[in-house]
Amino acid sequence: MSASVSGADRDGGRDARRAPVDRTSLSWQRTALQASLVALFAALTALRLGEPTVGVIAAVLAVAAVVAGAATPRVKRAELDGRDPWGLMLRTVLVLSASALVTVVLVVAVALEL
Amino acid sequence: MTAPTDRRRPRSVYGVGDEPEVQASLANERTALSWIRTGLTLIAGGVALATLSGFGDLPLVVLVIAGLAALGGGALGVWALVAWARTERALRLREPIPDPSVLPWVVAGVVAAGLFVAGFAAFEAIELAR
Numbered sequence: 001m002s003a004s005v006s007g008a009d010r011d012g013g014r015d016a017r018r019a020p021v022d023r024t025s026l027s028w029q030r031t032a033l034q035a036s037l038v039a040l041f042a043a044l045t046a047l048r049l050g051e052p053t054v055g056v057i058a059a060v061l062a063v064a065a066v067v068a069g070a071a072t073p074r075v076k077r078a079e080l081d082g083r084d085p086w087g088l089m090l091r092t093v094l095v096l097s098a099s100a101l102v103t104v105v106l107v108v109a110v111a112l113e114l
Numbered sequence: 115m116t117a118p119t120d121r122r123r124p125r126s127v128y129g130v131g132d133e134p135e136v137q138a139s140l141a142n143e144r145t146a147l148s149w150i151r152t153g154l155t156l157i158a159g160g161v162a163l164a165t166l167s168g169f170g171d172l173p174l175v176v177l178v179i180a181g182l183a184a185l186g187g188g189a190l191g192v193w194a195l196v197a198w199a200r201t202e203r204a205l206r207l208r209e210p211i212p213d214p215s216v217l218p219w220v221v222a223g224v225v226a227a228g229l230f231v232a233g234f235a236a237f238e239a240i241e242l243a244r
Binding site for chain 1: 122123124127136137139140141143144146147148150151153154155157158160161162164165167168171174177180181184185187188191192194195198199
């Protein structure tokens with residue numbers, strides 16, 4: 001009995017240590033998904049406004065966001081070498097900045113049409 | 115001190131202090147990601163306003179807000195990166211965590227945009243009712 005309780009405690013302890021790692025991985029996935037959806041939204045708007053070049057750029061950004069999310073390591077985040085988010089974060093912010101730029105181009109395109 | 119084989123970048127962060135608690139470091143990463151998602155939401159708002167303006171004749175100020183939201187979103191993403199590095203460095207040096215200096219600006223901007231949109235909607239509703 002006591003052996004099974006201590007085994008459960010051990011599992012509980014492992015789960016508790018594992019939880020922040022999983023939460024962080026899920027946070028990365030949410031961010032990548034949101035970045036992809038925003039870029040896709042911008043692509044559709046650009047195509048609807050008759051700006052195919054901007055639309056294609058935004059679609060490429062949507063794919064890049066998915067790739068950035070898929071490249072996030074999921075397993076070894078609790079280990080020293082696994083906690084190196086700089087490159088991933090930089091890629092995500094680059095996608096975000098490019099999406100912001102695409103949106104500004106869209107706004108200018110709409111303003112010129114008005 | 116940092117292990118000599120530690121090749122993680124940026125060196126301005128990983129080249130100083132001691133390894134922090136894993137959970138604190140991961141929490142810092144999640145906070146930066148939350149700021150990035152806030153920036154993405156601002157950009158999505160900008161795209162939505164640009165789409166709406168494309169449908170009908172909305173005043174130019176709506177487009178100005180859309181542009182500012184997109185630029186603000188981009189700036190927030192860059193700030194998230196800087197804030198992550200500052201906080202990680204503070205964690206490694208066992209120093210107090212820097213305050214989120216951009217938070218009052220984000221709140222002020224969102225409140226101002228919300229008030230403008232509410233006022234604009236009310237004005238349009240009154241115009242329609244006449």
